[in-house]
Amino acid sequence: MLKKIMLVIGAVVILGLVVESLTAQPEPRGGDFGGRRGGGRGFSASPQQNPPTAVNEEEKKILSVLDEMDRNQRGGNMNVPMEDGRILRLLTEAIGAKHVVEIGTSNGYSGIWFCLALRATGGKLTTHDIDEGRAAMARENFKRAGVDNIITLVMGDAHETVKNIKEPIDVLFIDADKPGYIDYLQKLLPLVRPGGLILGHNVNMGSQMQDYIKAITTDANLETVFQGQGQDLSVTLKKRLSK
Ligand SMILES: C[S@@+](CC[C@H](N)C(=O)[O-])C[C@H]1O[C@@H](n2cnc3c(N)ncnc32)[C@H](O)[C@@H]1O
Numbered sequence: 444m445l446k447k448i449m450l451v452i453g454a455v456v457i458l459g460l461v462v463e464s465l466t467a468q469p470e471p472r473g474g475d476f477g478g479r480r481g482g483g484r485g486f487s488a489s490p491q492q493n494p495p496t497a498v499n500e501e502e503k504k505i506l507s508v509l510d511e512m513d514r515n516q517r518g519g520n521m522n523v524p525m526e527d528g529r530i531l532r533l534l535t536e537a538i539g540a541k542h543v544v545e546i547g548t549s550n551g552y553s554g555i556w557f558c559l560a561l562r563a564t565g566g567k568l569t570t571h572d573i574d575e576g577r578a579a580m581a582r583e584n585f586k587r588a589g590v591d592n593i594i595t596l597v598m599g600d601a602h603e604t605v606k607n608i609k610e611p612i613d614v615l616f617i618d619a620d621k622p623g624y625i626d627y628l629q630k631l632l633p634l635v636r637p638g639g640l641i642l643g644h645n646v647n648m649g650s651q652m653q654d655y656i657k658a659i660t661t662d663a664n665l666e667t668v669f670q671g672q673g674q675d676l677s678v679t680l681k682k683r684l685s686k
C-alpha cells in the first residue's frame with residue numbers, strides 16, 4: 444500500500460514539472476529589455492519599465508527602427524541593452540552635446556540612440572568600426588531611421604583612424620576591443636571638452652579592463668560612476684577647471 448502511495452505522489456510531482464516546463468515563458472534575451480520590457484506591446488510590469496514615448500513622427504520612426512533592431516538584429520552584433528541606449532541618449536541630450544564620437548559602431552544600434560539626442564541638440568555623430576559587414580548594416584539602419592545626414596561612419600582600425608579627429612568632443616563612447624580602451628582614452632581625452640563625458644561599455648570584463656578602470660577612477664581631473672543595466676557602463680565626467 445505504502446509503495447502505491449509513493450508511486451502516485453511521484454507521478455503527480457513529475458506531471459507538475461512537465462506542465463511547468465511547457466508553460467514557462469522564455470527569459471528576455473541577452474540582457475536586453477528588447478522592447479519587451481514594455482516595448483510597445485501595451486503591457487509593462489511596472490511604470491519604471493515603460494518604453495520611451497515619441498514626441499513627434501520623426502522620433503516615432505527612429506524608435507520603431509530601434510525596436511525592430513532590438514527584436515531582429517541582436518545576434519552577433521553585440522549591441523548595448525535598450526536600457527543603456529536610453530542612458531546614452533539622456534546624457535547626450537542633457538549636456539547639449541554637439542559632437543559624439545563612438546568607437547564600435549556595429550550595426551548602428553547605440554549610434555541611433557545617440558542620434559535621438561543629437562537631433563534635438565543640433566549635433567552630429569562620428570562613429571568608427573573595422574568590420575565592413577556590420578558597417579553595411581549600420582548604413583542601412585541609419586538611413587531607415589532617417590539619421591544618416593548627421594552621421595559620419597569611419598572605417599578602419601580605430602586606434603589609427605581616431606588620430607584624424609581634430610574637433611572637440613562632447614561625448615566619447617568606447618564600445619570596441621576591450622584591451623584597447625586605455626589607448627582610445629589616452630588618444631582622445633585631450634579632445635574631450637571640460638564638462639564632457641567619456642562613456643565606456645562592458646567595463647566589468649576582468650583583467651583586460653583594469654588599466655582603463657584605474658585611469659578613470661584615480662585621475663583627479665575625472666569623476667566616474669558606474670551605471671547601466673549591468674552596472675558596467677562607466678560614466679566619466681571631465682571636470683571643468685575651477686576658477
Ligand atoms: C560591442 S560592438 C559595438 C556595439 C555598438 N556600440 C552597439 O551598441 O550597437 C564592438 C564593435 O567594435 C568593432 N571593433 C573592434 N575592434 C575595433 C577596432 N580596432 N577598430 C574599430 N572597430 C573595432 C567591432 O567590429 C564591433 O562592431
